[in-house]
Amino acid sequence: MTAAPQSLGDGAATSAASATPARWRRAARWLLALPPAYAATALLLLLAAVLRPQLLSAFLLPLIARQAAPLGLAVIGQSLVMRARSIDLSSGGVIVGVSYILTSGFFPVSDAVAMMMCVGLGLAVGVINGILIVKARASSMIVTLAVAMILLGIVIALSQFRAPGDAPEFLRELARLRVLGIPVPVLVWLAVLVPVALLLRSTVFGRYLDAVGANPQAAALSGIPHLRVIFVGHVASALISVLCGFILVGFVGKGSVTLGQDLALNSLAAAILGGVNFGNGKGGMLGPAVAAFMLTFLFNFLTSLGLGEPGRLMLQGAIIAAAALAYSLNKK
Amino acid sequence: MRSIRSGVSRYTLGLPLLLFAVLAFAVPAFLAPQNLANISGQITALLIVTLGQLVVALVAGIDLSVGSVVSIASCLVATQSDPVWGITLALALGLVVGLVNGAGVALAGIHPLIMTLASMTFLQGFAFLILPIPGGQIPPALGQLANGTLWGLPLPLLWCAVCAAVVALLLHRTRLGLHIFAVGANAHSAQLNGVRSVAVVMTAYVVCSLLAVVAGIYLASRVASGDPTMGASFGLESVTAVALGGVQLTGGVGSILGVVTGALSLGLITNGINLFGVSPFLRGAITGGLLLAAVCVQRRRTVGL
Numbered sequence: 096m097t098a099a100p101q102s103l104g105d106g107a108a109t110s111a112a113s114a115t116p117a118r119w120r121r122a123a124r125w126l127l128a129l130p131p132a133y134a135a136t137a138l139l140l141l142l143a144a145v146l147r148p149q150l151l152s153a154f155l156l157p158l159i160a161r162q163a164a165p166l167g168l169a170v171i172g173q174s175l176v177m178r179a180r181s182i183d184l185s186s187g188g189v190i191v192g193v194s195y196i197l198t199s200g201f202f203p204v205s206d207a208v209a210m211m212m213c214v215g216l217g218l219a220v221g222v223i224n225g226i227l228i229v230k231a232r233a234s235s236m237i238v239t240l241a242v243a244m245i246l247l248g249i250v251i252a253l254s255q256f257r258a259p260g261d262a263p264e265f266l267r268e269l270a271r272l273r274v275l276g277i278p279v280p281v282l283v284w285l286a287v288l289v290p291v292a293l294l295l296r297s298t299v300f301g302r303y304l305d306a307v308g309a310n311p312q313a314a315a316l317s318g319i320p321h322l323r324v325i326f327v328g329h330v331a332s333a334l335i336s337v338l339c340g341f342i343l344v345g346f347v348g349k350g351s352v353t354l355g356q357d358l359a360l361n362s363l364a365a366a367i368l369g370g371v372n373f374g375n376g377k378g379g380m381l382g383p384a385v386a387a388f389m390l391t392f393l394f395n396f397l398t399s400l401g402l403g404e405p406g407r408l409m410l411q412g413a414i415i416a417a418a419a420l421a422y423s424l425n426k427k
Numbered sequence: 428m429r430s431i432r433s434g435v436s437r438y439t440l441g442l443p444l445l446l447f448a449v450l451a452f453a454v455p456a457f458l459a460p461q462n463l464a465n466i467s468g469q470i471t472a473l474l475i476v477t478l479g480q481l482v483v484a485l486v487a488g489i490d491l492s493v494g495s496v497v498s499i500a501s502c503l504v505a506t507q508s509d510p511v512w513g514i515t516l517a518l519a520l521g522l523v524v525g526l527v528n529g530a531g532v533a534l535a536g537i538h539p540l541i542m543t544l545a546s547m548t549f550l551q552g553f554a555f556l557i558l559p560i561p562g563g564q565i566p567p568a569l570g571q572l573a574n575g576t577l578w579g580l581p582l583p584l585l586w587c588a589v590c591a592a593v594v595a596l597l598l599h600r601t602r603l604g605l606h607i608f609a610v611g612a613n614a615h616s617a618q619l620n621g622v623r624s625v626a627v628v629m630t631a632y633v634v635c636s637l638l639a640v641v642a643g644i645y646l647a648s649r650v651a652s653g654d655p656t657m658g659a660s661f662g663l664e665s666v667t668a669v670a671l672g673g674v675q676l677t678g679g680v681g682s683i684l685g686v687v688t689g690a691l692s693l694g695l696i697t698n699g700i701n702l703f704g705v706s707p708f709l710r711g712a713i714t715g716g717l718l719l720a721a722v723c724v725q726r727r728r729t730v731g732l
Contacts, residue, residue, distance in 0.1 A: 181731040182540075228730065231723040234676060235731050236540050238722065240663060241715040248712030255706060311730065325730060360548060363541070373538065373732060405555035412549025419537045419545065 130370030130378040131421055132386035139393055147399050150392070157278055161270075162346075163391035164280035165339040165355065169362040170383040171291055172332030174371040176235070178308045179325045181228060182373075185220060185239040186336040186362065188246030190355035192216050193340030195250045198260045198350030206263035213337050220246070221333030225326035235329075243359070251352050259350030270345030280342045284384075287335065292380035300324070308374035357411075364411065365390055367418040390414075432608065433682035434673035438724075442671065443688050446695040454702045462698070464581045468574070468649060470694035471583040472497070472642040473664060474687065477672075478594045479638030480665040481686045485598075485611045486631045487678025488532060488539040493639040493665055495550035496524055497658025500643025502554050505563025505653025517640045524550065525636035529629030538732065547662060554655040561654040565647055573648035586645055590638060595683050597634070607631060611678030660711070667714055668693050670721035677727055693717075 126134070143150045150159070169186050176183045193213045196202060202209060220242060228235045261267075272279045295301035306314040307321045314321045336358075343355050369386035370378020378386075394407060402410075450457040476493050483490045500517040507513030524546060531542040575582045598604035609617040610624045618624050642661070647653050666676075672689030674681030693714065700710055 179731065227719065227723060232727045232730055233719070233722040233725070234727070237666065237670075237676075237718060241718040241722075244663065244715030244718075245712045248709050248715065251708040252706040252712070255708070322730065360544065363544070367541075405552040405559075408552025408555065409549050410552075412545045412547070412552065415541065415548065416531065416537075416545035419541050420531070420535055423536045 127425065128377075130368065130382035130386065131418055132365075132368040132370070132378075132382055132389050135368065136385055136389040136392075139389060139396065143392070143396055147396060150396060150399060157273075157276070157281070159392055159395055160281050160388065161278035162395075163388045164278075164284040165342050165346075166358060166361055166365060166391060167284045167384055167387035168287055168335050168339050168342070169358045170365040170369065170387050171287055171380065172335035173362040174366045174369070174376065174378075174380070174383045175291070175304070176325070176328040176332050177366050177371055177373055178304050178376040179321075179328050180308055180311060180374045181235040181325055181328065182363070183224065183239050183329060183332040183336075184236060184359040184363075185224060185243045185246075185333065186339060186359045187356045188243030189217055189220050189333055189336035190340040190343060190358065191250045191352055192220075192246050193337055194344050194350050194352075194354050195254060197266070197340075197344050198262055199254060200260050201253070206265055209263070210341070213340065214334065217333045217337035218330065220336075221330035224333060225329040228329060229322045229326050247352070254350070254352060262344045262348050262350070266341055266345035267348050268345075270342060280345075283338065283342065287338070288380060288384055295376070295380065300327075304328070305376060308376060311374075360411065360415070361390055362387075364415045364418065367415065367422060372419075372422050432680055433685060434675060434680040435682055435685045435688075436673055439671065439673040439685050439688050443691040443695060446692060446699065450695060450699050450702065454699075457698070457702060462702075466694055466698050467581050467587075468583045469697060470690055471586050472646045472649075473661065473668060473693060474587050474690040475590045475642040475645065476639050476658075476661050477665045477668040477686050477690045478590055478683070479635035480669045481672075481674055481681050481683070482594065482598070482607065482631045482638075483539075483635045484669050484674050484676055485607050485678060485681050486628050487611050487614070487676075488628065488631065489543065489666060489676060490528065490632060490635045491540065491543040491662040491666075492524065492528060492547040492550055493635065493642075494658040494660065494662035495547045495554060496521060496636050496639035497643040497646065497661050498554040498655050499550055499557065500640040501647035501657050502558035502563070502653040502655055504569075504644055504647045505565055506558055508564075510566045510569055514644060517644060518637060521636040521640035522633060525633030526629060528636065529632035532632065533625040533628035540732065551655075551659075558653050558655050561652055561657075563647075563653040565651045565653075569644075569648040570651050573645055583645075583649075586641075590641065591683055591687065594634075594638075598683070603627065603630060608679055611680075613679075660714075663718065664693060664714055667718040667721065670718060670725065675725060676722070677725075 140151065149155065173183055193216065196213050196216065197209050202212065224239055224242060227233050227238045269279050274282060295304065303319050303324050306319055307324050311321055339355060339358060347354060365386040366383050368389065369383030371383055397407060397410065456462055476497060479493060480490060499520060503517040503520065504510065504513040507516065528543055528546055531537045532539045572582060577585060598607065606617070606622045606627045609622055610627045614624050643658060646657055668689035669686060670676065671692055672681070672685030674685055696713060697710055700707060700713070
């Protein structure tokens with residue numbers, strides 16, 4: 096009999112004492128559930144402020160944002176397909192194709208027509224990817240890697256016989272231009288990012304995408320056109336790759352077969368860091384965008400610290416593994 | 428039962444035979460002993476890597492990091508003054524890579540494509556760190572092992588035969604082999620039947636990485652130097668060879684015979700490209716096209732990854 100009030104009192108005492116820790120724990124859980132990119136960006140900016148403050152200057156920061164635009168665009172496409180439990184690694188191939196069409200002079204057409212041809216190429220790649228993945232049910236990873244290999248092989252074999260030419264003046268000008276102090280590539284990035292984010296948040300397509308990602312079987316059984324959702328994702332992703340190609344060709348000003356080759360892997364890393372994973376869109380569209388900026392800033396920061404190609408690759412691999420590990424442990 | 432599990436069909440057997448016949452008819456130089464010896468030398472490394480890829484594919488995994496492991500092994504052997512020490516280091520590294528890949532996939536539940544893509548990138552950087560540009564020294568004895576002949580047969584064939592025999596023994600004469608097929612066919616029911624699937628999957632990745640190391644040592648011995656990008660194409664080519672050989676990437680179905688035909692087909696295509704004088708850069712495009720064709724005929728239920 097005496098034991099009961101005793102234990103009740105104990106319980107009251109501990110709950111009173113743990114009121115603050117409970118709030119802390121809730122806050123910690125909320126922070127842990129955020130995309131890893133947010134904390135990493137904060138840490139990185141802090142480190143840069145101490146070690147390399149010039150990176151944060153009003154002159155360099157817009158330049159880094161400009162440099163982040165292709166990755167930021169690529170990760171939009173990547174997260175669209177990843178949310179539907181697919182993956183797109185063909186961006187490198189599309190970009191090399193775009194670069195070849197625009198700069199080689201192989202097609203004697205005006206710049207506008209050449210750019211239309213690039214869009215056509217992107218559309219074709221997206222449709223082929225989509226059909227093979229949805230109809231033949233082949234693994235999207237293998238399909239998109241193979242498509243990238245085919246495009247890269249053809250372009251390299253073709254460009255053996257031609258010196259790389261100059262990029263269209265229009266694209267070079269666009270890459271340099273600023274509107275209200277903001278570089279045009281960043282504006283292009285925002286012009287794609289904001290509508291896509293709104294689309295996913297407030298249209299039926301966005302809900303379909305979430306449903307397909309959460310459980311493809313259930314989505315199919317509920318009459319959601321789940322194959323069409325995946326197909327549309329792949330076409331959109333390939334078209335976005337064409338846009339990345341335009342910006343990259345404008346940056347470099349010349350044709351190149353190494354252009355954008357690391358974009359596929361980096362966009363995968365940025366998506367995972369931004370809280371998007373296979374079948375999961377927790378990070379929304381903001382998380383991947385922040386992650387794209389973070390990765391670009393990180394590579395600049397490491398270059399300023401004197402890290403070469405080997406270190407960059409090792410870090411890239413470690414980041415992908417760490418982000419994937421954090422995600423899968425968090426889910427458990 | 429056996430034939431269903433092997434995945435070998437008339438197409439997997441027919442492709443290399445068809446290629447062989449076409450090349451023998453179209454290019455007289457194809458059947459010259461020197462060219463045949465060349466082919467066996469070129470195929471050996473791919474076949475060894477593909478045998479490892481088979482073991483991983485049987486447990487429904489995939490290992491894209493084999494290419495980087497091949498490169499690193501060649502760099503390690505070429506930079507160490509003592510070849511025994513170099514080979515030991517390379518094998519130890521292969522063991523670690525396999526354990527990390529396996530742990531990431533089986534323990535942490537990371538998708539094998541993501542896990543091995545990450546380790547592929549990391550190891551590529553590591554290879555550049557060990558040996559920034561192609562070079563280094565290989566002792567002549569090792570070179571003899573990779574280029575010499577034994578009783579008139581080219582030694583590369585011996586490397587193939589030994590590796591294939593070891594993997595065949597592992598798959599068909601040990602308990603582990605049976606467990607590998609069981610986990611690949613249905614991981615859940617294997618687990619319920621007392622198979623420790625985590626250990627089986629991790630072992631599969633270790634075997635794959637170790638075979639990639641062997642391929643790297645062979646390649647370094649063959650060209651008498653190390654190269655940090657030597658194996659870059661092996662990741663996708665081994666997946667292509669496995670898929671061409673009728674191995675189901677969803678696990679549980681595959682055989683040594685299929686893998687040999689797959690690697691042989693790719694080797695014959697490469698040789699044909701050389702003999703016909705086609706741009707060697709188109710090889711990647713042709714491999715990609717074959718890979719597409721091979722994965723499209725494999726029926727799967729899931730859509731996406």
